[in-house]
Each structure stands twice: as C-alpha cells, then as structure tokens.
Amino acid sequence: MTNAEYSRQSFWRQYIFSVDHKVIGLQYGLTALSFLLLGFMLMVLMRWQLAFPGEVIPWLTFVVIFILLGLAIVFLAGKKRPYLALNSLIFFGIAALIWYFTTGEERLPGGIMLPEFYNQLGTMHGTIMVFLGVVPLAVGAFGNYILPLQIGAPDMAFPRMNMVSYWVYFIGGVLMIISFFLPGGAAQSGWTSYSPLADINTGQTMWLVAMLFVIISSLLGAINFIVTTVQLRVEGMTWFRLPFFVWTQLITAFLLLLAFPSLQIGAIMQLLDRVAGSSFFIPAGIIQGGKVLEYSGGGNPLLWQHLFWFLAHPEVYVLILPAIGIITEVVTNNTRKPLWGYPAMVYSLFFIGFMSFLVYAHHMFITGMGTAVTTWFQTTTLIISIPSIIFLAVIVFTLWGGSIRFTTPMLFALAWVPMFGIGGLTGLPLGLAPPDIHLHDTYYVIGHFHYIVAPGSIIAFFAGIYYWFPKICGKKLNDNLGKVHFWGTIIGMNLTFAPMLVQGMAGVSRRLYDGGLGYDHAQPVLFLNEWMTWGAWIIGIFQIFFILNIVLTLRKKSRSEENPWDATTLEWATTSPPIAHGNFITEPFVYHGPYEYNVSVNGQNVPYLPQHKKMDIED
Amino acid sequence: MDIPFSNTLLIMNNLEKPSSTNHNNRYIIIGVSLLILTILTVWTSYFTATVGVSIAIALAIATLKGSLVASFFMHLITEKKLILVILFFTVIFLFALIFLPFSDTMNNVGIPNDY
Amino acid sequence: MEIPFTVSERPDTGLTNPKFGIWLFLASEVMLFGSLFSSYIILRTGSLDWPVQSDELNITIGAVNTAILIASSLTMVLSWTALKEKQFKRFKLFIGLTILFAVLFLVLKIWLEYIPKIHHGHILSTNTFFAMYYLMTGLHALHILGGVVVMIFFWGPGSKMWQTNPDQFVNRIEVVGLYWHFVDLVWIFLFPTLYLL
Known part of the structure; x- marks a missing residue:
C-alpha cells in the first residue's frame, strides 16, 4: 500500500482502528497518560484524608481545576485543531468522576471520606x-x-494483533x-x-474481569515485540548494534510473556471462588461478620x-527496564560519548531477566515460610x-568526561540516576x-x-517524551517550560516520598x-503527612x-530540524514524523553500533x- | 542468535530434515506407540504401589509420551536453535513455578490448610 | 506495504514470523498450564481429605479421550504432510478427521463426564478436587474448542488461500498443527494427574 492509498483510508481506519504502529503507540500513550493522571487524582484525594483525617476534602477545587484545564485546552486548540480540543474530554471526565464520588452516601458524602471508599481509592490507585x-506507557x-x-522495521510483525492488543487493554481500562x-x-x-x-x-469481581483483559493484551503485545525485534531488524542491524532501548524492550517482553500466565490462572481461580463458590484460596471454617461462610x-x-x-516480581522489572533503556538513549546522546559498557549492560539485562523469576517470594517473608x-x-x-x-x-561512567548538554530530557535523565539509586538501595x-x-x-515499603x-x-518517561517529541510531532517542546516542569516534579516527588x-x-x-492518628508510635512522625500532601500538590x-x-507546542507552526539532538540511532534516519506506512522512504542499511559519538574518521573527529x-x- | 548453547543442539540442527513423503510411516509408528503407552499407563495404575512409585511411573510415561509428541509431531528435534533456547529457559521457569511455591508448602504436607 | 518474513523464512533465524509467534505463544501456554499444575500440587498436598480420584472419575472415558486426542494429533500432522505434497484432497480429508476427533472428544467430555457429574451434584463448590478438575479440564476443553473453530475455518472458507497463496497456507496449517499438538500434549499430562494418580 502506498502512502497515497493509505491517506485515502477512512477516518476510522486511520485514527481509531489503525494497524500502524505509530498510531497505536500514540493511542497507548494518550490512554496511559490519562490513566496516570486519574491514578494521581485518586491518590491526591487519599493524601488529603491522610493529612487531615475526617475533614472535608476540597473536591470542588479539584473539579474547578480540571474544568479550567479542559477549557484551556479547548481555547488553545482553537477551531482549526478539533482533534487536539477533543483531549479536553479527559479532563472533563476526571472532573465528572470526582464530582460523582461526592454524590451518594457510600463514597465521599459532603466531601468526607468513608473508610470503605479509602480502600477503594487505594486499590484502584x-x-x-x-x-x-506505567506498563502500557513503557511498553x-x-x-x-x-x-x-x-x-528499521516498516511496522510491527503482526500489525492487526497490535491493534487488538490496544483495544483489549482499552476495554480492560474502561471496565476498571x-x-x-x-x-x-470498586475493588x-x-x-x-x-x-x-x-x-x-x-467489588473484586469486576477487578478480576478487567485484569484478565489487561493480561491478554500484554501477552499479545509481548509476542509481537519479540517477533518484531528478532525478525524485522534491517540488514546490518546485528544483535550488538541494537540500541539498548530495544534490548530492554525485548527482555521486558519475555518477562510479560512468561510471568503473566500465573496471574491469569490466579485471577481465574479467584473469579471462580467468587462466582462459582469454589474454594481454591479459602481455608475451611472462614468466618465473616460472626457467620461461618x-x-x-x-x-x-x-x-x-x-x-x-x-x-508481580518480574512485573517490577517490566516497570523499570524500559525506563533504563530510555535513560541510556538520552544519556549517551547528551554526553556525546559512546555508552561506556554496552556488553556489560546487555549481559546484566539477560541476568536480571533470568533471575527475576527466582526471587519473587521475598514479598512473603512474614507468611511463615521455612528458614531454608x-x-x-x-x-x-x-x-x-x-x-x-x-x-x-555504566551510566555514571558514561557521564564521566563527557561534554554534557543540559537539555530538558537530560535533566530528567540526570535526576533519574540518584533517584533510582535511592529506590534501589532502600530495597x-x-x-x-x-x-x-x-x-x-x-x-x-511504599516509599x-x-x-x-x-x-x-x-x-524516565518524561525524559523520553521530551526526547522523542520532535520525532513524533516534528516540533520541539519548549525548554523553559520543560525546566520548570522538571524542577517542580523532582522537588515534589522527593517531598512526597522521602517522608514515607x-x-x-x-x-x-x-x-x-x-x-x-490512632497509634501512639506514629505521633512523632504524624506531621510528615501534611508535608507529603503538599508534595503531592506540588507534583500535580x-x-x-x-x-x-504539549498543547502550546502543537499550536506552533515552525517545525524543528529533522534530527534536533544530533542523534545516531535509526529512528532519526527518516522524516519527523515518519511517513505514515512503512516508516522509511528507502530501507536503511546499518554500518555501526548505536552510540558512535565523537569518533575519528580519516583522522578527523566526527561529532x-x-x-x-x-x-x-x-x- | 549469538548466544552460546550446547553443541548437541547444533548437531541436532544439522540433521537432515525428514522429507514428508517417507515419514508418514514414522508419524503412524509414533501415534501407535503413544496409544500403547496410554494403555500401559492405565494398566500400571491398577497396581497398588506406594504413592511415590506410582507418581514416578505415571510421570515417566507421561514425559515419554510428551517428548514423543514434542519431538516428532511438533518437529522439535529438527527445530531452529532460537526456539530451542527459548523453550529451554521456559522449562527452567516452569520448574521454578512448580517447585518454588511447593518448597514453601511442602513442610506442611498432610497438615490441613485451616488457620 | 508488506511485512517481511511473513511467508518466507528470515535467513539468519530460519523462521517465519507466524511460526516464531506461535512458539512464543506456546511458551506462554506452558507457564499457564504450569501454574495450574503448581496449584494442583499445593492444594492436593495440603489437603487431608482429597478423594481417591479414580473413584470419582471414569478412567475408561479418560483413556478413550486420550486415544482420541492422540489420533487427532496424528491426523493433524498427516494433513500437513499431505498439503506439503500438494495433495489438497487428502489434506481436506485428514483435517476433517481431526475436527471430527476433536468434536468427539468434547462430546464425550461434556455428555459423559460433565453432565452426569453435575447431576450428581458434583460441582466446583463440592470440594477442592472437583474445583481443580473442572478448572483444569475446562480450560483444556476451551483450548480444544478454540482449535476446532480455527480448523473448521481452514477446512472451509480459509482453504481458498490454497489457490492464491499456497506457501502461506502451508505455513498456517503448520502453525495450527503446532497449537493442536500442544493441546494434545497438555492432555497427556492432565490424564494421569487427574484420573490415575
């Protein structure tokens, strides 16, 4: 199919039920970011309750903020960009959901949170x-x-299956x-x-049904990613010329493929316990409310x-490995140096993928496991x-001696290093x-x-969005706004999570x-609850x-250069955004490794x- | 894949691919032996051996049958190295999935699950 | 735009995309049924009053069903070799037989096993053994059902592809065959676990 034929396809085929990996990627991205925003809002409601227990939650403020944001997007998009204006629905939707929570007697009556609803919010967050x-955004x-x-592939290996996995995920999200x-x-x-x-x-039944959809979506996606990576590399793209991001996606896909089935079975069994009266997980003589069930x-x-x-243990590597991949791309690009230990990174990745199946029960130390x-x-x-x-x-050694460009994606990547360090060491x-x-x-544990x-x-995903935005939209995000966003986010996050x-x-x-509040031993650290709540507000x-x-950049007329970061990997070998179907005008051939910055050719330095x-x- | 793996697999890869014309008979022989093994496993189950022995016999026959199906019907014996490597790791994780949870509960075998 | 290696094999891996894809899917299925066997072991060894399984289930029907599935696996592989030898009629015969065996398996399973048991009041809530029995065989039966639907498609409307793109059609039958043998393989382990031990 040529490009012209492609653009003659109907609106539905081009934008909704598209089989183009770029459109599906954007669909995933937009849906996942919306869910992140929703999950964040649920958490802000909870945090208010934690800092000021039993007091009225300023739900009207939330609703007004979200309606204003939605209106701002409609206004900024203008009449010429109806698709951009449509995104305001996400904000109106979240505003409506918060308003809905305050109706009825079992959630937030009058803005005061009931304990059962607190549990629902925690679970759903x-x-x-x-x-x-995070998983749909990363993968x-x-x-x-x-x-x-x-x-250098024209698309994913199974484009239609790719579309199906997005829509199955979407249905799972809607059910949730x-x-x-x-x-x-809710659950x-x-x-x-x-x-x-x-x-x-x-509330658990619907959770399980929705999870089954999400699991099936991940399995289909994982098969697609592995086949694409193994089968569709262009000529010359040998294994050790793969950008590290591709390696992380490959191992992540294997983790999804081989770990998710166990939760699938678990979810089916719990569902049967609930709807068919089996007792896979129920010991004899269980008592609820004084009655033997x-x-x-x-x-x-x-x-x-x-x-x-x-x-769920391999799952945490699904959350972090693609992030490491993004950081590697951004760090090498902005230090203008080759990655310091590429093979060490790849072998570590294999090792982490293998070991992640053998460690999971460290979540269960207090269940009475034997000492052995x-x-x-x-x-x-x-x-x-x-x-x-x-x-x-490896990332720190790559930074060493580089001429670092402090671009917005690089700021996020640099902040990632100590943050991930804290996260890892506290583990x-x-x-x-x-x-x-x-x-x-x-x-x-929460911290x-x-x-x-x-x-x-x-x-890391923010770093990735700032880094690849010129690729996806052909326009560079504003650097000053980006830096404000960076500092606010990083300060807010530390204010929220360090007190935990x-x-x-x-x-x-x-x-x-x-x-x-009800515990004596908690009294000396109770004041931190307010800090964390303000931290969450700062993040928000x-x-x-x-x-x-994003909205202002999409409004801009001027386009950025084709390769604004002077990057070496293949995604910059095509137009920005890449042509609709097939990605590359002429199929590229790969001659070098992915991170050849400042190498010498014919006695001359090539940046x-x-x-x-x-x-x-x-x- | 340039991941080092055992030489036996390499040798298996180099085996001649069975041309289907001559190998219909082979498939039929495999099918018949699977049927015989089915009868065998039912027959042995009527002997009252100890639990351990009957599990061992039944699992051994099932594994033999399973490997016949996988090797010949699914052509694993001449399959590409990449697939064998992936299946090899899958089997390791399968053992982890079966034996790690069991290692937790096996101290309690015979103790009822009421808490 | 065509996706490369959908029909032909990639030289360095020696695989087509669908064949690699189905093997990955089967690897995932190994873990799926592996979780079931793992759960079965934990629930059974943790139980004091696990019934004698051979008293609760009919070994004869189980053994006959095993034989039926083995026969269907054999006809499946024969249908694929027939197609490779370009004998389309023989292919249709053998895949038709495979469908027949599969349906027979489901009929025996449902009419002679599930329905009488439910009449006797042996359902999921009876005890953990029956819950496990229905879950394991039920999930397997769903896989059989899925296979039957796909095979009927390739026996009927799907077989038109033989005229337009024979290579891809042979590949598709190979992929269906791999799935089908795997379903057979799972039953080979389910039968002794549930009926004999």
Missing part, C-alpha cells in the same frame, strides 16, 4: 498506576512507537473505571488482592500470593541487585528477612517502591485510613506546565556518526 498507566507507547523505528459505578463500588482489597479477603470483599474449604490463601508474586526457603529467596534477591548496580555504574533491607520483618507493610516507580520510571521512608522506619503501617501543579507545554551512514571508524 495501585492497579491503575501499575497495570493501566505499549514507547515500545510500539520507537522500537520498530530503531531497528466502570467498577466505581457498580453497587458496592477494595489492595492492588495485591490477597485472598481470602479478596474472595469475599465487594458456606465454603467447602481446603483451599490455600498462600497459593494466591505465590501466583500473584510470581507475576527464606534463605534461598534472600540470597537470590541480593544477587539480583548486582545487575541493577551495573546499570547505574536492600526489604530483601533481607530480618529487617523485612520490621519494615514489612509499613510506609517504608521504596514509589522511589523506583515515580522518580524512577515516570521521570521516615514514617515507615517509625513503624507506621500502610493502608491506614487515618494516616496513623507542575504537571500543568507539562500539559500546557556523531548515524548508524546508517557508511564511514570507516578508526580505533
């Missing part, structure tokens, strides 16, 4: 952020858009939101949904934890921290059983994994409705700069040598 926000959006371009409107509300057993609580709690018993609640964490099993899991857990440290070390005590017994289920996922993954570590070490439990307010930056330019490098 976790689920939405992990399964509907679905960045992977879909960038990976085929970086290997619908669950708020069902009688009994409220935590994002880990531990049995037997989750077997008898309200009618279950045959004989199930094992710990089996759920095994099935869940067998997925515990020893196995804490040993493997400490071993798996080694490749993560190699990643960090070590949790990987050892003795300190974990003290720290388990406290805010320390640890938020340092990994928020200033770790999400900061302190509270956790003081022994404040997670999932407390009142933020620890500075995202407005990001949203406005950057694109992978598809034929030149002989001297050692």
